[in-house]
Amino acid sequence: MSVRHAILGLLAQKPRHGYELRSAFEALIGGEQNWEVKPAQIYTTLSRLEESGLVAEAAIEQDGGPEKHIFDITPAGREELGDWFEGAVEEVHQRDEFYLKLMLSINDEFADPYAVIHVQRSSLFRDLHGLTTQRQALNGMENLAQILLLDKAVMHLEADLRWLDMVEGRLDEIRSHPPPEPETRPRGRPKKS
Amino acid sequence: MSIVETKELTKVYGSGDTALTALNHVSIHIQAGEFVAIMGPSGCGKSTLLHLVGGLDRATSGGVMIEGHNLSDLNDTRLAELRRRKIGFVFQFFNLIPVLNALENAALPLLLDGVPLKAAQKKAAEWLDRVGLSDRHTHRPSQLSGGQQQRVAIARALVSEPAIILADEPTGNLDTHAADEIVGLLRQVSSQWGRAVVMVTHDPRIAAYADRIIFLKDGVMVNETRLEAGALPAQ
Numbered sequence: 235m236s237v238r239h240a241i242l243g244l245l246a247q248k249p250r251h252g253y254e255l256r257s258a259f260e261a262l263i264g265g266e267q268n269w270e271v272k273p274a275q276i277y278t279t280l281s282r283l284e285e286s287g288l289v290a291e292a293a294i295e296q297d298g299g300p301e302k303h304i305f306d307i308t309p310a311g312r313e314e315l316g317d318w319f320e321g322a323v324e325e326v327h328q329r330d331e332f333y334l335k336l337m338l339s340i341n342d343e344f345a346d347p348y349a350v351i352h353v354q355r356s357s358l359f360r361d362l363h364g365l366t367t368q369r370q371a372l373n374g375m376e377n378l379a380q381i382l383l384l385d386k387a388v389m390h391l392e393a394d395l396r397w398l399d400m401v402e403g404r405l406d407e408i409r410s411h412p413p414p415e416p417e418t419r420p421r422g423r424p425k426k427s
Numbered sequence: 428m429s430i431v432e433t434k435e436l437t438k439v440y441g442s443g444d445t446a447l448t449a450l451n452h453v454s455i456h457i458q459a460g461e462f463v464a465i466m467g468p469s470g471c472g473k474s475t476l477l478h479l480v481g482g483l484d485r486a487t488s489g490g491v492m493i494e495g496h497n498l499s500d501l502n503d504t505r506l507a508e509l510r511r512r513k514i515g516f517v518f519q520f521f522n523l524i525p526v527l528n529a530l531e532n533a534a535l536p537l538l539l540d541g542v543p544l545k546a547a548q549k550k551a552a553e554w555l556d557r558v559g560l561s562d563r564h565t566h567r568p569s570q571l572s573g574g575q576q577q578r579v580a581i582a583r584a585l586v587s588e589p590a591i592i593l594a595d596e597p598t599g600n601l602d603t604h605a606a607d608e609i610v611g612l613l614r615q616v617s618s619q620w621g622r623a624v625v626m627v628t629h630d631p632r633i634a635a636y637a638d639r640i641i642f643l644k645d646g647v648m649v650n651e652t653r654l655e656a657g658a659l660p661a662q
Contacts, residue, residue, distance in 0.1 A: 355652070359654055360652070360654050363655065370607075388632060391635075396631070
């Protein structure tokens with residue numbers, strides 16, 4: 235899981251306590267509006283990593299407030315992080331809720347698939363508008379890392395919008411085919427003739 | 428009051444069996460300071476709509492109102508005058524005059540409207556500065572990048588202080604980076620300088636900069652999406 239590897243990667247840079255890890259993660263991802271990680275998730279992940287021997291407590295800091303447990307990466311953690319760097323990240327391309335909704339709306343007399351497409355297109359355009367606004371506010375010299383992340387999201391939205399146009403253009407054709415159905419296999423023993 | 432309004436706007440090219448309806452009863456309203464994108468597949472009538480709103484072509488039926496003036500009530504001379512004073516045009520291929528420098532190109536609409544040279548050039552210089560070309564006044568189009576040429580064209584469109592800017596695929600001839608800068612500038616034209624901007628584009632990323640998108644298909648307005656929920660900028 236990615237938060238787990240992000241924690242390993244951040245601890246490989248230098249030892250940190252839980253609160254610091256969360257701020258560093260947020261800075262990396264460009265703010266919690268992009269990817270929110272709750273403190274509880276950081277602490278749970280840290281203790282699991284500690285149980286597996288991938289991180290270890292390096293020191294306890296106390297400056298008036300509650301104790302801060304500072305963690306460091308272990309050699310086993312370093313190895314796990316290395317494996318992560320060497321492997322590919324698996325992306326899910328075909329698990330698509332909108333596709334399901336559209337296909338089911340085509341064969342539902344109370345639904346209008348064209349309206350389903352329109353609502354989705356409007357929503358994607360609003361997301362794209364939000365991202366371009368966010369991107370314009372960033373400085374190309376200082377915020378290059380965040381710009382790269384925004385650009386990825388922008389490119390995906392562009393592709394989603396193009397795909398919607400294509401689906402809309404072929405909707406009547408799709409409608410004229412029978413909907414996908416499972417292959418019917420007779421249950422039980424074949425009847426004696 | 429809407430600054431641009433079309434009522435049942437219809438344009439038919441040709442007649443009889445070969446008649447082609449490019450625009451079919453399209454009614455839209457555009458407010459001052461609003462940035463509107465018009466999208467749709469090629470041949471959907473988006474450029475026709477822009478040309479009719481800009482008074483570059485006459486409607487077959489229905490009407491265009493610009494600040495309450497019905498364009499079909501104007502003769503050609505009055506129409507040309509309204510076009511010069513109320514509307515600025517931005518094109519895909521910039522349409523700058525090659526032998527004139529940036530300042531001379533930007534000043535041209537004012538000179539054609541009878542403004543004295545000094546005053547026209549002063550105004551043109553101000554707008555070139557505002558669009559980020561303060562160090563390019565004496566460059567000719569061939570000495571400028573595509574993005575810079577389009578900036579000159581935008582300064583030229585704004586120099587007569589029109590209420591409306593019409594842009595036909597303004598980023599169609601630019602690379603991604605320059606396209607973002609130009610559409611960002613058009614957004615500024617509406618949000619900071621209070622002009623209504625109507626832009627035709629087929630590029631979803633560029634359209635997403637607008638406050639509102641109007642979708643056309645086969646000459647008919649099929650949908651509309653508001654992207655900016657907030658109130659329109661104050662004048």
